[in-house]
Amino acid sequence: MNAVAVTGLGVVSPHGDDPQAMFAALLRSESALRPVFPELPKPAAAALAAFDESRWFTKLQLPGVDRVSQLAVAAADLALRDAGATGDVDPQRIGVFAGCGMGGAAALEAAYRSGGRVPPLTIPAFMPNAPAAQVAMRHGVQGLVLTYSVACASSAAAIAEAAKAVQRGDVDLAIAGGSEALIVPGVLLAWQAMQTLAGFKPGEEATAIRPFASDRSGFALGEGAAFLILESAQRARRRGARTYGLLSGWGLSCDATHLTKPDAAGQARALRAALRQADLQPRDVGYCNAHGTATRIGDVVEHDALAEVWGDGLDGLRVSSTKALHGHLLGAGGALEAVITLLALQQRQLPPNAHTDTIDPACQLNLVRDDATSAPGLEAAISNSFAFGGTNAVLLFSRG
């Protein structure tokens, strides 16, 4: 089978828009979580992405372009620039594979709050496939331009589908990732009502997310976008492209058991599928960027799935959930965490599992500590994304 190479990375993240600087901040355990919306009845925290839209848009280009699309255009553009001269690609043989959970949340919120004077471009701004369409228009992409809305697995699924398209030869170049921008009061209230967000005392927002810890209480929302440039390893070699790593395997599965309660057996199926495709054994994989939402049930189920597949070798798998630091980017989470996983592989450094002092015995994993981030022998790593709706996506990267 044709190997799929990652030749470009672009992010607009709560830790900035330079992937290497973002990764360095994660290695230092810098939390991007801050208090937001003090007017809400319950305290709220989120990880916002600093973003200057004027770098990518004139004011004349902005009507009908929600923040979720602005972030996508910026991150995809940065990824393409990072990939360097991509050669003369037929526009019909380029694809955009974009994950997005909700679409233009700010546009909808503005419509609700308009008092009946609903802005006329609410629909094109809100529609969840707008980010993919905006990226396509920006770069004249005429091939497959598709949106994957699979909650927290959206962009991981998009990347997996993009890799398939590259491998099949449907496209020569894939711009794959996702974006999410839903930090608006209405959406935050809805997530609070869902009882999945972490509780915290005022002033303790930064350390509120404690994945796999005994005292964990959920996640916080984050916003941002991340895109990868995928092409066949053969093509990347031919054009002398720098390669971050290979996307050697991916596994997609569905629990088909419960809308919001995860299932270890379903997750294990996705993990096994990714390993099988990469033709690797569990012991070959040295790092797992966990889904790790720090919910009471989610972390235990993820532990159980990893334990089921890794068995006695579980301790050889080092694990961290970087959501403790950048929040849960939902539809963009899989892509952002894929970038982090690739940089971990490239630098053989692992971002720590922050804020967890006491590991819950029910999710006993070899968590990356902040004083031991080096991973000298690392050859392969996985990134997990497990969605509401039961869809599980696992991406397996290896050093090429």
Next chain:
Amino acid sequence: MPTDTTHMSSLKELQELVHEKFGIEASVLDAHASMREKGFDSLALVEFLFVIEDRFGISMSDEDSNIDTLAQLSAVVDRLIAAKAA
């Protein structure tokens, strides 16, 4: 070319709105230049009409969608303002 003062004042205000909303100086967008040729696509125009409605308290929903210059737009706005006042 119409010269009544109502028209002139609405044109100036529209030019200010274009500057405020889209960052385009009045000197760049001549009152008789095609807005489409200056980069206004149909979505930007729709958004602009919405802003104009808010600013002047008028409804442009039944107006000709082929308006392409600020002068034409200003004439329509003037007429609607006059109709409202009547």
